[in-house]
Amino acid sequence: MTEGPVDATRPTGSPWDYAPAAVSAARAPLRSSYGLFVDGGHVEPRAGGHTACRDPRDGGVLAEVAVADAADVDAAVRVARRAQPSWAARPGRERARVLLTLAELLERDREAIAVLETLDSGRPIRHTLEDDLPAAADHLVHHAGWADKLAWAGLGAGPTAHGVLAQLTSSRAPLLALIRDLAPALACGNSVVVKPAGCTPLSALLVAELAREAGLPPGVLAVLTGPAATGEALLGHPDLDAVTFRGPAATLRSVRRRLAGRRTALAHGEAGGDIALVFDDAAVDEAVDGIAQAACCNQGPTSWSTSRLLVQERVHDQLLDALRARLEGCRVGDPLDRNTDVGPLVASDHLRALHARMEATGGADAWSASPDLPDTGWWLAPTIVSAEVATTSLAAVADRGPVIGLQSFRTPAEAVAKADAAWLGGTATIWSATGWRGQSVAEHIRARSVWINALPQTGPPDRGLGVTPVTGVGTPHGLEAFLRPTGEVRHGR
Amino acid sequence: MDGSTTQPGGRLTSLAEVTASEARLRTFLTALPPVDPVGLERRAAALARRAVVGSSRHTALEHAITMVDLTTLEGADTPRHVRALAAAARRPDPEDPAAGPVAAVCVYPDLVATAVDALGGSTVGVASVATGFPSGRTSRRVKLLEVQEALAAGAREIDMVLDRGTFLAGGYGRVLEEIRAVKQACGSAHLKVILETGELGGYDEVRRASWLALVAGADFVKTSTGKLAPAATPPAVMVMLAAVRDFAAWTGHVRGVKVAGGLRTADDAVRYLVLCREIAGEPWLRPSRFRLGASSLLEGLVRARRRSASRGHPDHASPAANR
Numbered sequence: 001m002t003e004g005p006v007d008a009t010r011p012t013g014s015p016w017d018y019a020p021a022a023v024s025a026a027r028a029p030l031r032s033s034y035g036l037f038v039d040g041g042h043v044e045p046r047a048g049g050h051t052a053c054r055d056p057r058d059g060g061v062l063a064e065v066a067v068a069d070a071a072d073v074d075a076a077v078r079v080a081r082r083a084q085p086s087w088a089a090r091p092g093r094e095r096a097r098v099l100l101t102l103a104e105l106l107e108r109d110r111e112a113i114a115v116l117e118t119l120d121s122g123r124p125i126r127h128t129l130e131d132d133l134p135a136a137a138d139h140l141v142h143h144a145g146w147a148d149k150l151a152w153a154g155l156g157a158g159p160t161a162h163g164v165l166a167q168l169t170s171s172r173a174p175l176l177a178l179i180r181d182l183a184p185a186l187a188c189g190n191s192v193v194v195k196p197a198g199c200t201p202l203s204a205l206l207v208a209e210l211a212r213e214a215g216l217p218p219g220v221l222a223v224l225t226g227p228a229a230t231g232e233a234l235l236g237h238p239d240l241d242a243v244t245f246r247g248p249a250a251t252l253r254s255v256r257r258r259l260a261g262r263r264t265a266l267a268h269g270e271a272g273g274d275i276a277l278v279f280d281d282a283a284v285d286e287a288v289d290g291i292a293q294a295a296c297c298n299q300g301p302t303s304w305s306t307s308r309l310l311v312q313e314r315v316h317d318q319l320l321d322a323l324r325a326r327l328e329g330c331r332v333g334d335p336l337d338r339n340t341d342v343g344p345l346v347a348s349d350h351l352r353a354l355h356a357r358m359e360a361t362g363g364a365d366a367w368s369a370s371p372d373l374p375d376t377g378w379w380l381a382p383t384i385v386s387a388e389v390a391t392t393s394l395a396a397v398a399d400r401g402p403v404i405g406l407q408s409f410r411t412p413a414e415a416v417a418k419a420d421a422a423w424l425g426g427t428a429t430i431w432s433a434t435g436w437r438g439q440s441v442a443e444h445i446r447a448r449s450v451w452i453n454a455l456p457q458t459g460p461p462d463r464g465l466g467v468t469p470v471t472g473v474g475t476p477h478g479l480e481a482f483l484r485p486t487g488e489v490r491h492g493r
Numbered sequence: 494m495d496g497s498t499t500q501p502g503g504r505l506t507s508l509a510e511v512t513a514s515e516a517r518l519r520t521f522l523t524a525l526p527p528v529d530p531v532g533l534e535r536r537a538a539a540l541a542r543r544a545v546v547g548s549s550r551h552t553a554l555e556h557a558i559t560m561v562d563l564t565t566l567e568g569a570d571t572p573r574h575v576r577a578l579a580a581a582a583r584r585p586d587p588e589d590p591a592a593g594p595v596a597a598v599c600v601y602p603d604l605v606a607t608a609v610d611a612l613g614g615s616t617v618g619v620a621s622v623a624t625g626f627p628s629g630r631t632s633r634r635v636k637l638l639e640v641q642e643a644l645a646a647g648a649r650e651i652d653m654v655l656d657r658g659t660f661l662a663g664g665y666g667r668v669l670e671e672i673r674a675v676k677q678a679c680g681s682a683h684l685k686v687i688l689e690t691g692e693l694g695g696y697d698e699v700r701r702a703s704w705l706a707l708v709a710g711a712d713f714v715k716t717s718t719g720k721l722a723p724a725a726t727p728p729a730v731m732v733m734l735a736a737v738r739d740f741a742a743w744t745g746h747v748r749g750v751k752v753a754g755g756l757r758t759a760d761d762a763v764r765y766l767v768l769c770r771e772i773a774g775e776p777w778l779r780p781s782r783f784r785l786g787a788s789s790l791l792e793g794l795v796r797a798r799r800r801s802a803s804r805g806h807p808d809h810a811s812p813a814a815n816r
Contacts, residue, residue, distance in 0.1 A: 015775050016552050016766075126542065230517055286532030331773060340546035433527040453529050480785035 021338045023125050028116040029109075029206070035065040036072055036225060037482070038226040039079045040218025046071045048226060056122035056344035057334065058376040065201050066431045068224035070165040070233040073193075076222040078236050079291055080164045080191040083219030087160045088189030092148030095187060099144035101138040102207075102213035114204060115336065117175050120202040122343040122378075128175070136179040143183040146479060153479045156486025161189035162267065167484070168233050168255070169204070171197035171346045172305065172399075178204050181223075181244045181268065188482040190242075191220040195234050197247070199347040201225040235259070242267040244481070249396060249424035268481040270448070272426025273307035273399030274456050277415050277441065279316040282431035283453070284322055284453035289456050292326045296342050296369075296382035296402035306429065306456075307398035308405045308414050308422070309384075315493060316408045320384070322365060327382040329422065330402075332371040349398040357397045358385060395422055412441050420446045427456050462465040508744055512708055525704060528732055530694035537727040543767045551765065554798040556778060557762040558585055561595040561794070562620060562751065562786040566627075566719065570609045575600055579611035586795045595791065596780040597650055600628075602643040603674040609647035617787055620650035620685070624675060627689075627718035629654040633671065651675065652685045652715060652751075654680035655702060657692050665705055672709035677723045685713035685751055691721050700727050700816035703736035707748055713784065724754025726769060734772040737782075747776070753786030759797035762790060 033050065035042035048067030056064045068076070087095070106113065114129035123132075151157050167184050169177045174196060185192050196204035201223075209225045224230055235243065235258050242265045245255050252271040259266050294306040311319050335343030345351050358366055366385040373379040382402040385394060394405040409415040419428065423474050428447035432438045438452035449456070498658050511521045531643035544555055563582045565574060573758060597618035601610050608619045621643035624630035640651055642784050653675050664676040676684050703714050714733050716725035730752055737748045750773070753764050762785055769783050777783050 016556060016770065016778055017549065018543065018545055019547040019549035021546045130542065281527070283529035283532065284526040286529035286536070289536050290532055433529065452600075454531060455535075 002395075003355045020334075021336055022336045023111070023115055023118075023338065024465065025115060025119060025130075025336060029112050029113050030063060030116065030119070030202075034066060034202070034205050034225070036066045036068050036076070037205055037221070037223040038072070038076045038219075039222070040212050040234060041421075045069065047261075048072065051227070052143060054199070054347075055119055056346055056378050057315045057374070059348065059378070062119055063202065065225045067206075067226040068195075068230045068233070069226075069237075073224060073230070073233045075235055076193050076224055077164060077239050079219040079233075080193050080222055081239060083217055084161070084163055084191040087186075087217055090189075091456050092142075092150060095189065096144040097146040098211075098215045099140045099147065099183060099187060102211050102216070103140035103144070105210045105214055106133060106137045106140070106210075113175070113203065116206060117203045118335045118343070121171060121174055121346050122335050123173060124340045124343045126338055126340070127173075132173055133178045136176055139179050139183045143187040144232055146184070147187040150479070150483065153483065155226075155483055156332065157478060158486045159188075159483040160488075161483060162265070162482065163190065164239065164429050165171065165190045165192045165267065166237070166240050166243045167192050168231055168234070168245045168247065169194065169244065170248075171200045171245075173468065174200040174209070177201040177246050178207060181246070182207070184311045184479055184482045185244070186216070187218070188479060190482060192231055193222045193224060193234065193240075195226070195231045197225050197346075198225075198227040198230075199349075211460045233253070234443045235396070238262075240264045242482075244268040246270045248400075249426075252425065265434075268478070270425075270450070272397065272424035274427045274429055275294055275303050275308040275310065275447075276306050276429045276431065277310045277409075277419065277445075278312060278315065278319055278438060279412070279415075279430070279432035279434075280320075281432055281433045282315070284315070284319060287421055288319065288322045289432035289454075290431070291404070292382075294429070294455055295404045296327055296330050305399045306404065307395050307426075308407070308419075310407050310409050310418055312415070313408045313410050317419070320406070324369070327369045327384070327402075328371075330371070332369075332373065332379065332381060342382065345401050348378050351378045351380060353397045354380060354401045354403055357394055358403070361385060362392055396422055401425075412437065416441060416444045423447070429449070429454070429456060448480045496569070505673065508708065512669065518644045518665050518705075518708075519663075521708075522701045524707060525697075525700055526718065528700055528739045530668060530696055530728070530808045533728045533731060537768075538729060540767055540771055541727065541764050543764075545763050548658075551798070551801040552804045553740050554759060554794055554801060555592070557759070557766060557785060558593045558791070558794050558798065559596060560780045560783055560785050561585075561593075561791050562597045562599045562753070562784050563595050563791055564599040564719070564753070564788050566601060566622060570604055573606065574612045575604045575607045579608055579617070581791060582617045583612065583615045585791055586799070587801070590792070591797060592798060596784055597653060599650075599786060602639055602646065602648075605643050605646035605648045618650055619648050620652055621646075621648035622652045622654075622687075622718075622783060624653040624671075626652070626654050626687075627720040629656045630658065632722075636671070636758045637674060637678055640675055643660055643684060644679065644682055649682050650685065651679050651682055652687055653691065654687045654718060660705070661694070661698075668705060668792065670707045672706060672711060676710040683712040684710070685715045685749075685800045686711040687718055687753070688733075689718055689721060690716050690725070690733075691723040694730050695728060696728060700736060702739070707736060709739045710777050711748065713749040713751050715753055715784075715786070717752035719754035719786070725756065725765075727764065730765060731768055731772050734769060734777070737777070747782060749777070749782040749784065751784040751786055753784075756785055756787040756788075756790045759793045762794060 009298050034045050045066040048069040050064040052061045053063050110133045118125045204223045248261045249271040252269050257476045330341045332339045332342040334376040368381045368383040380401045386406050423446045427449045428445050429451045430438045442450040446448045521605050553630045582595045582598045594617050599620040602621050605621045623639040624636035688702045706714050733750050741747045
């Protein structure tokens with residue numbers, strides 16, 4: 001007898017769902033038109049004109065943003081070059097003060113910035129407000145702490161800043177991606193010319209204004225908006241000391257090629273999504289939840305997104321069922337609604353690219369969740385593609401949307417081989433409850449960082465993650481990307 | 494469904510095979526997938542941030558009231574006190590007959606007759622604790638006698654306690670037999686098994702105890718006696734909800750979850766409803782499959798419901814609200 005003596009009919013008789021809980025879009029400090037941010041203020045572009053920055057929810061225009069051409073790039077780099085020596089010459093504690101003040105301003109204007117970020121990138125407000133903004137503030141605070149302790153960074157007693165740094169950031173969690181490179185760059189005394197992704201420029205412009213308010217000297221930070229051509233022009237500028245890059249793997253490759261043979265160093269390049277490996281002894285529910293969050297919430301709490309999934313054969317069907325059920329439960333909708341899990345894709349190009357690649361895998365089983373998608377805007381339901389054959393090409397675009405390429409493996413060695421075969425420079429997450437299994441696979445797999453039984457993390461190194469990455473980039477603090485070791489000679493100056 | 498589909502561990506097994514011997518039962522229970530506590534607690538924290546506002550909050554409060562097992566399990570309980578409780582159970586909001594009634598009243602066996610009498614003619618059920626509540630440390634004979642007395646006095650629901658000592662010592666077969674024996678004594682009355690999650694030592698044990706109780710025939714798995722801290726916690730409840738969900742997928746039998754202990758505010762109740770909806774699913778959002786055991790919670794729910802009704806279900810809320 002499974003039904004008890006009381007089986008009262010429910011008061012309303014209809015399924016209980018969450019009422020809309022949308023934050024008002026009016027909270028965002030949106031202007032109708034933005035110039036470039038150079039030398040501490042907004043300037044009009046010389047000849048590039050303006051282009052529309054679009055709202056992914058419906059494709060409508062949010063604002064007009066400037067297009068920087070080669071002349072604008074040159075002007076910005078010159079200004080940055082002029083401003084850099086005095087910024088680097090300041091005592092570290094003064095640079096720290098600026099960064100700490102910027103962190104406070106991010107706190108003060110938290111809601112406004114989060115709503116702006118959500119409008120621009122489609123990332124759900126839950127994540128921008130509760131994950132990104134605090135994480136960005138944490139990065140600033142963490143690196144402010146380093147600003148006056150560079151002599152103890154493990155690079156000698158007197159490491160120097162690179163000089164002028166070009167920063168090319170991604171459209172995935174744009175604010176967080178910006179701050180993660182900007183904070184250490186400024187803390188080390190570099191001046192930075194930022195080229196945000198063409199489709200998500202607004203948070204970078206806002207951060208530049210706040211930085212100025214926080215006391216950053218004019219010229220130290222510039223923001224040049226525009227399409228890929230602007231990035232090309234910036235990369236080609238002869239007077240750059242270093243470049244940092246976050247974005248698609250193919251673009252990173254072309255950036256490396258462009259920098260080859262030049263004195264401009266690639267300080268830090270990050271591309272490639274995450275691959276999740278699930279073993280038969282994994283905690284199934286938690287693995288499924290982690291994968292769903294990192295993959296379908298492409299705008300999720302991590303700025304790495306899981307685009308590939310390798311499952312041990314023994315639990316393949318069970319995991320697939322559980323994952324499908326979990327993805328069906330993901331709420332796809334208005335990113336300004338606090339209960340939304342999956343927002344729209346950032347750009348219509350991404351949507352087209354994903355559709356094209358999924359068709360090109362021709363005949364591979366594709367399963368999609370079936371939420372109600374709005375008619376306008378760039379929406380994609382969470383999708384799993386069984387992609388034994390077309391892994392690399394799918395992985396290259398899968399991280400732009402809630403798409404997972406699924407493969408299976410029989411043994412750990414096979415898992416590592418399959419993961420490495422299509423490695424694009426990304427990270428790996430291993431789900432296995434057996435301690436030695438996770439460690440041994442982590443030691444063999446090619447990955448920028450490896451997590452075991454955890455979501456890829458984007459906090460600063462000391463942010464109490466609960467799990468430390470097994471492998472990482474260079475030194476634990478990553479500052480070597482933004483500093484030259486003591487005594488290293490700068491070429492050409 | 495005949496109960497012989499792919500078992501959670503991935504091998505083909507049926508309910509009958511699993512319980513055929515102590516060895517089989519042990520293999521089954523120890524082969525259940527592990528629980529990753531970090532991931533589980535992270536998801537619990539994320540689900541606690543669901544914004545339940547306006548009309549959906551009002552609906553949640555109404556559901557919650559009908560899911561309450563209004564409880565009094567004190568040494569100082571008197572018949573008069575139980576009668577007052579019964580009155581509140583029938584009519585949770587004196588000013589509004591549309592609210593409630595609650596699902597059941599839960600008392601000690603010697604007060605069942607009073608409760609039955611006070612609730613005559615209403616839909617509110619009478620549940621009795623039994624089997625040496627709260628510790629379970631008494632003989633099988635006494636436990637069964639207690640159950641029989643409660644039933645004879647008119648209880649239609651029995652809340653038994655899991656024998657934690659035997660469970661932690663690994664005597665899964667004996668625990669199974671005991672639950673089966675109590676279930677048999679229950680007849681058509683429904684049986685809840687209190688796992689006392691705070692005593693079990695970890696989420697893996699909560700999962701194991703849930704499955705043991707379900708396989709033994711429990712109609713409900715219940716978190717706590719309310720006499721021990723920690724009582725119910727969101728992660729433990731999530732493990733139990735996943736167990737009943739997966740049990741239903743495996744066998745076709747739908748069992749329930751009761752959250753008891755530590756429920757104080759309307760917000761607590763709404764958060765557990767969110768967990769029920771997101772982990773087990775929409776079909777579990779009814780009193781026959783989800784219960785909230787509490788004593789002071791009811792007043793809080795009634796007040797919150799009144800406030801929500803008077804506000805007329807506002808549609809928008811700032812992020813600062815709903816904290």
